[in-house]
Amino acid sequence: MREVAVIGVGMNKWGELWEKSLRDVFTEAAILALDDAGVDKIDSLIVGCMSSGVFVGQEHLSSLLADYLGQVPVPAARVESACASGGLALRTGWIEVASGLSDVVLVGGVEKMTDVNGHEATYALGTAADQEYECYHGITFPGLYALIARAHMEKYGTTREQLAMVAVKNHANGSLNPLAQYPFKVSVEAVLSSVMVADPLRILDCSPITDGAAALILCQVELAKKLKKPIVKITASGMATDTIALSARREITWIESTYQAAKRAYAMAAKKAEDIDVIEVHDCFTIAEICVMEALGLVEKGKGGKAVEDGLTSLRGKIPVNTSGGLKAKGHPVGATGVAQAIEIVKQLREEAGPRQVKGAKVGLTQNMGGSGGSSIVHIFERG
Amino acid sequence: MEGIIGYGASIPRNRIKVEEIAKVWGADAPSYRKGLMVEEKSVPSPDQDTITMSVEASKNALKRAGIDPSEIGAVYIGSESHPYAVKPSGTVLAEAIGATPEVHTADFEFACKAGTEGMFVAFGLVKAGLIKYGLGVGADTSQGAPGDALEYTAAAGAAAYLFGREKVVAEVLETYSYTTDTPDFWRREYQYYPQHGGRFTGDPAYFKHITGAAKGILGKAGMKPADFQYVIFHQPNGKFPLRVGEILGFAKKQIEPGWLVNKLGNTYSGSSPLGLTATLDISKPGDIVLIVSYGSGAGSDAFILKVTDRINEVRDLAPKTRELLDKNRNYLEYGMYAKFRHKIRMAE
Amino acid sequence: MPTPSRYWREIPQRYRLEAGKCKNCGFIAFPPRLVCPRCQSRVFETIVLADVGKIVTYTIIRVPPKPFSDQAPYAVGIIELDDGVRLTGQIVDFAFEELKVGQRVKIEFRKVYEEGEAGVIYYGYKFVPA
Numbered sequence: 001m002r003e004v005a006v007i008g009v010g011m012n013k014w015g016e017l018w019e020k021s022l023r024d025v026f027t028e029a030a031i032l033a034l035d036d037a038g039v040d041k042i043d044s045l046i047v048g049c050m051s052s053g054v055f056v057g058q059e060h061l062s063s064l065l066a067d068y069l070g071q072v073p074v075p076a077a078r079v080e081s082a083c084a085s086g087g088l089a090l091r092t093g094w095i096e097v098a099s100g101l102s103d104v105v106l107v108g109g110v111e112k113m114t115d116v117n118g119h120e121a122t123y124a125l126g127t128a129a130d131q132e133y134e135c136y137h138g139i140t141f142p143g144l145y146a147l148i149a150r151a152h153m154e155k156y157g158t159t160r161e162q163l164a165m166v167a168v169k170n171h172a173n174g175s176l177n178p179l180a181q182y183p184f185k186v187s188v189e190a191v192l193s194s195v196m197v198a199d200p201l202r203i204l205d206c207s208p209i210t211d212g213a214a215a216l217i218l219c220q221v222e223l224a225k226k227l228k229k230p231i232v233k234i235t236a237s238g239m240a241t242d243t244i245a246l247s248a249r250r251e252i253t254w255i256e257s258t259y260q261a262a263k264r265a266y267a268m269a270a271k272k273a274e275d276i277d278v279i280e281v282h283d284c285f286t287i288a289e290i291c292v293m294e295a296l297g298l299v300e301k302g303k304g305g306k307a308v309e310d311g312l313t314s315l316r317g318k319i320p321v322n323t324s325g326g327l328k329a330k331g332h333p334v335g336a337t338g339v340a341q342a343i344e345i346v347k348q349l350r351e352e353a354g355p356r357q358v359k360g361a362k363v364g365l366t367q368n369m370g371g372s373g374g375s376s377i378v379h380i381f382e383r384g
Numbered sequence: 385m386e387g388i389i390g391y392g393a394s395i396p397r398n399r400i401k402v403e404e405i406a407k408v409w410g411a412d413a414p415s416y417r418k419g420l421m422v423e424e425k426s427v428p429s430p431d432q433d434t435i436t437m438s439v440e441a442s443k444n445a446l447k448r449a450g451i452d453p454s455e456i457g458a459v460y461i462g463s464e465s466h467p468y469a470v471k472p473s474g475t476v477l478a479e480a481i482g483a484t485p486e487v488h489t490a491d492f493e494f495a496c497k498a499g500t501e502g503m504f505v506a507f508g509l510v511k512a513g514l515i516k517y518g519l520g521v522g523a524d525t526s527q528g529a530p531g532d533a534l535e536y537t538a539a540a541g542a543a544a545y546l547f548g549r550e551k552v553v554a555e556v557l558e559t560y561s562y563t564t565d566t567p568d569f570w571r572r573e574y575q576y577y578p579q580h581g582g583r584f585t586g587d588p589a590y591f592k593h594i595t596g597a598a599k600g601i602l603g604k605a606g607m608k609p610a611d612f613q614y615v616i617f618h619q620p621n622g623k624f625p626l627r628v629g630e631i632l633g634f635a636k637k638q639i640e641p642g643w644l645v646n647k648l649g650n651t652y653s654g655s656s657p658l659g660l661t662a663t664l665d666i667s668k669p670g671d672i673v674l675i676v677s678y679g680s681g682a683g684s685d686a687f688i689l690k691v692t693d694r695i696n697e698v699r700d701l702a703p704k705t706r707e708l709l710d711k712n713r714n715y716l717e718y719g720m721y722a723k724f725r726h727k728i729r730m731a732e
Numbered sequence: 733m734p735t736p737s738r739y740w741r742e743i744p745q746r747y748r749l750e751a752g753k754c755k756n757c758g759f760i761a762f763p764p765r766l767v768c769p770r771c772q773s774r775v776f777e778t779i780v781l782a783d784v785g786k787i788v789t790y791t792i793i794r795v796p797p798k799p800f801s802d803q804a805p806y807a808v809g810i811i812e813l814d815d816g817v818r819l820t821g822q823i824v825d826f827a828f829e830e831l832k833v834g835q836r837v838k839i840e841f842r843k844v845y846e847e848g849e850a851g852v853i854y855y856g857y858k859f860v861p862a
Contacts, residue, residue: 067777119798126797132742134820138800139808144792147810154833199792247818252789397825431842439841467853480841707751730802
């Protein structure tokens, strides 16, 4: 396997992008990445997108996006793993370069979510769950994570305030990110008094509906050296699946797929949780960040809430998590999230994160998750 | 001997009081209470309908009968609120209890006597030897037009009866049916609420057919009111069954155990069938019971039953009717009641 | 919203709680499946699930998906039946304040939703006070 580097990143400001269609949103981010990398030809295009068929009636993104990027006849693929589609695109692109099949790969993620109303968006997102045995009964994604939150609160004494603190931290970081959908701070009181969505989760516990895209250029390390780019290597890719239905999980409060994916990634990079300087995790809901912290081994099982309260993961804390603002403040255009997480880590390792910079960051990790934990993808990045 | 081998009831937990309805329409609650002898009625939750209540009542009947449901040869639901205009309710019930595919199913309709019709035919097929077990259910989620007198009583509930030839709980001694064409209460297709002939629904309708059926069956059986421990009449309001009982020569104490309407309302096709489940719940071996239903349009079905020793073995195997009537009640305000009954609907 | 065939296919599960029990290791699959997730065996027998259990966790949905738009707020939870199988389903006939983890419940046949005024009516299991 060859070593793989990230040589270009591209991301537009995320939000409700009324004037931009799915193809525009993607192409803009892709162009930014190509320019950042200084390349104009790619060997392969991998796009992560969860649900373009439901949101805008468009499949066949391989052809559409290769065409609109002016890259036909490049081989292209659209990959999907619900909200981990972006992470899966990154993994797939990494596999192509590492295996020697391609030298330069554009990895992108995109989701256009605002062309449908709220109910239809909720339905589209629900396709990440068990349609016949979860969605059939009226569960929603906030509902599934609310089930996890209540169980975590019952079992470990995690408090409503601790959940709110995740949102407060991520908004504090997001307020320093010009590309974030909601670049403003929120207080614990604001979270606790926001409208209830699925008890005990309120609207400010939930990541938003967002339009956006993100893209990276991957290439083999030798080529990156030739192009004289700052080298950020992908030193590990780990993926794992778990049951699709939350009711079938062994432990509702524990994200086994993240634990397994991280285990594989740590082994591949010969690293432990303590070695990681900066992390981007999948905070689709505040409780998710707490559970992921535990599954990644940053804290002991059940102690995630307390750790957030103690500031372990704040920007100036021991292990900064979600310096970008996370899904909560940055936004969550589903298929793009996994790629945007990688972009934040690359910026941190290149020391280009401005006011969000974690000093001396050399090793970073991204964790991207699908559904209620049915799939997880972990990547480790190192300054080369 | 052929007869009832299992019986079961299902009553929703929601209630609305006469006062709450009267308040909204500016009516005089005390006079409605007194005139109808009804205090409150049951209201189905939005996720309950004739089919769901039939399933629960039938499961209770199966608990008492202790038979293999795949041997049920006929499944009939009688209702005036079948959820579909075309697509049988009975097939959903038959699937839910495991009676399919070797089973005959039909939906019955005859205003409030559709339940006893289903029972009549299920029993008839058993007696004729065509099937081993037959299931007849009376269930309704009847609608009363807002502001109309019937709104105070139109309620929801279901009662299910399994008939067979072995392990009989109540033997059917006699059956009788009395029918004429009498337009006292009707609903045209595509109309949401029924209409009725006001006071015409009394003597020429309810009273004529119940007394006709009662006298007919008593005559056929050579029996008189004093021979019975209990009698159940269709209960459109509290007064009518007491009055018809008096007219026929029955005592109040014979009627009381099966008189549920003051706390339940009129469950239409479930009305006399639920009165019968409540009566069986407290009956003793050897008791003779008369049930006379009434359906507008019009007609009455009558059964004479004799309770066997087996009642003591099965009575407690499923929830009793009065238990269902009394427990876990949820009182509604008119707005929530209107939402539950789909009188107001969320905009698309 | 399921098509009639997608709904009809799941009737044995939705109406009668039919599950598949692995003949090799005893794992109960609900809904039934072709491969045992525990031992990879492919031989199952049909069983019916227990109809009583307890609440493992629950929430109250206040922002519903489209088919349930007129039903909110409603409670949904994961219930562990007495045979160890866990299911997701609506919890009804409780005041919200009465809900708690560990609460005993039993299965009842209810309407789950309907497709507007003209579409199919979908039935299934819900959980009520035991």
